[in-house]
Amino acid sequence: MQDKRRLLLKSVLGFTAMVAAVTVMPKLAMAKWSKAFDVESMDEALNDLYGSNELITDDRITFKIPEIAENGAVVPVSVKTDIPNVRTISIFADKNPQPLAASFKIPEGTEANISVRIRLGETMIVKAVVEADGKLYTTEKEVKVTIGGCGG
Amino acid sequence: MKVKAKMKKELVIVKVLAKHPMETGMRKDKKTDELIPAKYIQELICKHQDKVVFEANFGRAVSKNPYVAFSFKGGQPGDTLSLTWVDNTGETKAVEATIK
Numbered sequence: 230m231q232d233k234r235r236l237l238l239k240s241v242l243g244f245t246a247m248v249a250a251v252t253v254m255p256k257l258a259m260a261k262w263s264k265a266f267d268v269e270s271m272d273e274a275l276n277d278l279y280g281s282n283e284l285i286t287d288d289r290i291t292f293k294i295p296e297i298a299e300n301g302a303v304v305p306v307s308v309k310t311d312i313p314n315v316r317t318i319s320i321f322a323d324k325n326p327q328p329l330a331a332s333f334k335i336p337e338g339t340e341a342n343i344s345v346r347i348r349l350g351e352t353m354i355v356k357a358v359v360e361a362d363g364k365l366y367t368t369e370k371e372v373k374v375t376i377g378g379c380g381g
Numbered sequence: 382m383k384v385k386a387k388m389k390k391e392l393v394i395v396k397v398l399a400k401h402p403m404e405t406g407m408r409k410d411k412k413t414d415e416l417i418p419a420k421y422i423q424e425l426i427c428k429h430q431d432k433v434v435f436e437a438n439f440g441r442a443v444s445k446n447p448y449v450a451f452s453f454k455g456g457q458p459g460d461t462l463s464l465t466w467v468d469n470t471g472e473t474k475a476v477e478a479t480i481k
Contacts, residue, residue, distance in 0.1 A: 262424055263438065266440035332437075333437050336432070336434060340454075344448070344450040345443065349442075
């Protein structure tokens with residue numbers, strides 16, 4: 230009797246653990262993508278992503294973005310820097326509904342030099358943020374947008 | 382997903398063009414006037430011999446059919462790169478590319 234009850238208990242526990250593992254797993258797989266992408270203020274996004282919003286302006290960052298973007302739906306951006314020990318590079322567009330546009334992890338051996346294309350809803354300041362040695366370096370540019378990138 | 386990986390001196394220059402609508406979830410269908418559900422790539426990872434050499438996290442502000450370019454050291458012509466993206470709906474795509 231005792232044995233059967235143990236066995237039942239074991240199988241119930243085992244099953245529960247399995248279900249828990251299956252339901253938790255997708256969340257874990259998605260967890261890397263930060264909630265910083267969902268927030269609507271730049272400071273909040275910085276805090277979510279880095280735990281700090283203290284930015285140091287640094288001219289060692291080469292930030293290429295057109296001054297005038299005729300089509301806000303496709304704005305080419307490239308960020309390059311010779312600051313040592315870069316861990317991540319992020320791009321923020323301050324007037325977009327969610328300011329954080331993209332964030333890149335730069336493992337050792339990978340150049341701190343990336344390109345991407347982003348959308349800008351209107352004329353705004355775009356910031357490149359470089360994380361190196363626990364500090365956040367930044368440079369910014371204003372982009373004049375003729376046709377916004379968010380319309381249907 | 383189209384991937385070009387080319388050696389330039391000691392660097393492997395990688396250019397990626399992923400085919401994806403990148404719907405923000407804020408755009409309306411012109412015919413029905415209803416919001417088109419969000420569907421956008423959140424993560425794109427590139428591995429070289431099991432080592433992650435690049436990881437991009439995207440928000441809704443990345444353009445349709447995302448393009449990214451990066452470069453890394455330590456690759457050789459003929460080596461294989463494996464790239465994977467995952468979008469917010471869980472859809473995923475993986476391709477391999479050979480370094481030229």
